[in-house]
Amino acid sequence: xNEVWIIAEQRAGRLMNVSLxxxxxxxxxxxxxxxxxxxVLLGDGIRQMADELASYADRVYLVDSPELRFxxxxxxxxxxxxxxxxxxxxxxxxxSTPIGQDLAPRIAARLRTGLTAHCADLYIKYxxxxxxxxxxxxxxxxxxxxxITCPRKRPQMATVSPGMMPRCESRxxxxxxxxxxxxxxxxxxxETLEMFEESTPEKPLEDAEIVVAGGWGxxxxxFSLVRELAEVLGGAVAGTRPAVDSxxxxxxxMVGQSGITIRPRLFISVGxxxxxxxxxxxxxxxxxxxxxxxxxxPIFETADIGLVGDAGKIVPCLITALKNSTLCR
Amino acid sequence: MPVNxxxxxxxxxxxxxxxxxxxxxxxxxxRREGIPTVINPLDLNAVExxxxxxxRFTGKVTVISMxxxxxxxxxxxxxxxxxxxxxxxxxxxxxxADSLATAYCLSCGIKKIPFDLxxxxxxxxxxxxxxxxxxxxxxxxxPHATSVSEITVGGExxxxxxxxxxRGYMKVRVRMPAVLAVxxxxxxxxxPTIMTIMGAKEKPLxxxxxxxxEADPDRLGLSGSxxxxxxxxxxxxxxxxxxxxxxxxxxxxxxxxxLQELLKA
Numbered sequence: 176x177n178e179v180w181i182i183a184e185q186r187a188g189r190l191m192n193v194s195l196x197x198x199x200x201x202x203x204x205x206x207x208x209x210x211x212x213x214x215v216l217l218g219d220g221i222r223q224m225a226d227e228l229a230s231y232a233d234r235v236y237l238v239d240s241p242e243l244r245f246x247x248x249x250x251x252x253x254x255x256x257x258x259x260x261x262x263x264x265x266x267x268x269x270x271s272t273p274i275g276q277d278l279a280p281r282i283a284a285r286l287r288t289g290l291t292a293h294c295a296d297l298y299i300k301y302x303x304x305x306x307x308x309x310x311x312x313x314x315x316x317x318x319x320x321x322x323i324t325c326p327r328k329r330p331q332m333a334t335v336s337p338g339m340m341p342r343c344e345s346r347x348x349x350x351x352x353x354x355x356x357x358x359x360x361x362x363x364x365x366e367t368l369e370m371f372e373e374s375t376p377e378k379p380l381e382d383a384e385i386v387v388a389g390g391w392g393x394x395x396x397x398f399s400l401v402r403e404l405a406e407v408l409g410g411a412v413a414g415t416r417p418a419v420d421s422x423x424x425x426x427x428x429m430v431g432q433s434g435i436t437i438r439p440r441l442f443i444s445v446g447x448x449x450x451x452x453x454x455x456x457x458x459x460x461x462x463x464x465x466x467x468x469x470x471x472x473p474i475f476e477t478a479d480i481g482l483v484g485d486a487g488k489i490v491p492c493l494i495t496a497l498k499n500s501t502l503c504r
Numbered sequence: 505m506p507v508n509x510x511x512x513x514x515x516x517x518x519x520x521x522x523x524x525x526x527x528x529x530x531x532x533x534x535r536r537e538g539i540p541t542v543i544n545p546l547d548l549n550a551v552e553x554x555x556x557x558x559x560r561f562t563g564k565v566t567v568i569s570m571x572x573x574x575x576x577x578x579x580x581x582x583x584x585x586x587x588x589x590x591x592x593x594x595x596x597x598x599x600x601a602d603s604l605a606t607a608y609c610l611s612c613g614i615k616k617i618p619f620d621l622x623x624x625x626x627x628x629x630x631x632x633x634x635x636x637x638x639x640x641x642x643x644x645x646x647p648h649a650t651s652v653s654e655i656t657v658g659g660e661x662x663x664x665x666x667x668x669x670x671r672g673y674m675k676v677r678v679r680m681p682a683v684l685a686v687x688x689x690x691x692x693x694x695x696p697t698i699m700t701i702m703g704a705k706e707k708p709l710x711x712x713x714x715x716x717x718e719a720d721p722d723r724l725g726l727s728g729s730x731x732x733x734x735x736x737x738x739x740x741x742x743x744x745x746x747x748x749x750x751x752x753x754x755x756x757x758x759x760x761x762x763l764q765e766l767l768k769a
Contacts, residue, residue: 289730322735365647492756
């Protein structure tokens with residue numbers, strides 16, 4: 176058996192959280208298979224990041240070059256497929272991020288191997304004595320879970336949504352950094368000229384301990400209820416697709432299949448009926464509370480505590496009750 | 505400068521009926537009888553963008569789909585929006601394809617049509633992998649870009665793209681031919697009118713099988729798919745499901761007490 180790899184992702188020298196989430200899973204799989212975990216890290220001026228990653232993994236394959244300052248689709252594909260061909264890892268994991276989803280399918284096609292997207296879970300199962308990576312993917316809006324394997328081709332490749340899995344915390348590895356200096360042929364057919372990222376002073380939604388999300392059911396009582404409740408709890412504001420489509424909040428704050436996946440300590444849903452495309456975004460939350468008018472709404476099946484009634488009446492009462500509780504800071 | 509564009513489209517179950525799709529564990533099969541189908545929503549944006557580019561530069565828009573004979577319906581819809589021709593890749597040997605085998609099949613069909621640009625929706629709403637566009641590009645040996653929210657012309661055969669990131673975007677220059685997968689933000693798809701629907705009936709819609717596209721049979725359908733579905737289940741949700749009923753003040757107080765207990769644990 177060979178190594179379990181992740182393709183790490185960094186932006187302007189900042190490691191993306193999803194890389195540590197992938198690494199946690201990769202270490203788990205590697206230890207189940209009794210093999211080494213490896214990280215592929217590409218970028219410019221990232222030697223220090225590679226050293227840091229080595230405390231979380233057995234090996235870090237580093238390509239550090241000014242040519243790789245921005246994500247360059249074809250160069251990245253060449254470099255990563257080259258490394259895979261040389262080291263033949265058994266498993267390669269990538270984040271389901273815009274860049275991960277641009278890169279991983281092309282690599283899989285070049286290697287003519289299988290790739291699954293947005294995995295909710297990954298584990299080793301045995302076909303006789305042959306270990307296979309079982310890849311659990313949501314289908315049809317998250318209503319169904321499919322278990323997929325790639326029995327013959329290698330590597331077995333999967334992408335995982337950011338926020339779907341817990342981050343790697345133990346820094347017990349003393350991994351080696353393997354620095355590679357290949358010829359990087361820039362490809363004139365496609366070139367990333369610039370990358371723009373908003374630097375928001377706000378903490379990203381993925382890092383919030385408490386999240387309050389609003390849905391279409393707030394059309395009459397107003398989305399401000401969600402903001403007030405979030406403020407009292409010191410939490411972050413989020414929403415469903417209909418809430419975003421109605422312009423009540425920015426797209427970056429959409430939770431669910433086409434938005435982001437979060438695992439806060441407390442998730443409160445207000446005025447959302449509970450479409451699977453939405454509820455799949457917070458399956459990892461510790462506690463879920465839901466408020467909705469319709470007592471038959473599926474949201475109550477995905478909640479620990481459900482409150483049936485008019486959000487316009489319930490939320491102000493909740494705020495009062497919270498202010499008298501230990502939950503409020 | 506005429507630009508010939510191929511748009512890849514997919515027939516999907518109507519998203520409003522996804523909750524009616526259930527799994528029959530005894531037969532290990534999906535139950536989707538009687539569920540209406542539609543063109544994948546983001547593919548409408550791809551068709552719209554192709555029509556806009558054609559109207560600016562002249563050229564021809566061909567829509568292509570791999571699917572069962574019934575998938576004609578989505579191609580007819582795209583012709584009614586204004587596409588010029590349609591090709592349905594349909595053959596028993598295409599069935600059971602994963603994204604790699606689907607992309608291979610589409611790339612074989614695309615090679616039979618002159619093109620400068622291939623447009624796709626960013627992802628399908630049913631499986632949502634978003635993998636087919638980059639894989640088609642790889643099999644065609646041309647560059648690709650995903651999550652494209654803006655296409656502008658940057659010269660003779662060059663396009664400038666805006667590719668969406670989590671909290672920002674990338675500016676990318678690409679030389680045609682290329683494959684681009686577009687987001688919903690790129691445009692507002694037009695609706696067909698009675699006139700365009702009638703006109704669409706006159707437009708060519710061909711059905712091509714495996715031999716017509718000269719595809720390697722070992723790379724098609726289930727046998728050409730490296731991935732296999734080995735199990736399926738309805739998503740289980742492990743939550744307490746304690747529903748509180750009563751006056752707002754009463755249930756709010758009760759909820760906060762329960763929250764304190766649950767969060768402490």
